[in-house]
Amino acid sequence: MRLTVFWQRMAEHFGAGSAETFARDHVMSELGGxxxxxxxxxxxxxxxxxxxxxxxxxxxxxxR
Structure with missing residues (x-):
């Protein structure tokens, strides 16, 4: 998956502004913390x- 597709899917699911906030602030144990x-x-x-x-x-x- 290209990063452009990844960010497009993030924006489609969370909304453009919320996707960035989620990606910056939400810590996930599944991503190693x-x-x-x-x-x-x-x-x-x-x-x-x-x-x-x-x-x-x-x-x-x-x-997905």
Missing amino acids: HTVHEALSEGWAAKDVWHVVCTVMNVPQER
């Missing part, structure tokens, strides 16, 4: 981060 931004910066694949976000935030199957 990191935020989305931190996980991506540390080399996590966007696809894997998106999978974690979907699981933790109960993103509907049709949006």
Whole structure:
């Protein structure tokens, strides 16, 4: 998954402004105690981060 697709999906689910806030502020144990931004910066694949976000935030199957 390309980062552009990842951020598009984040914006579609959370809204443009809220996606950025969530990615910056929400720490998830499933990401090793990191935020989305931190996980991506540390080399996590966007696809894997998106999978974690979907699981933790109960993103509907049709949006995954």
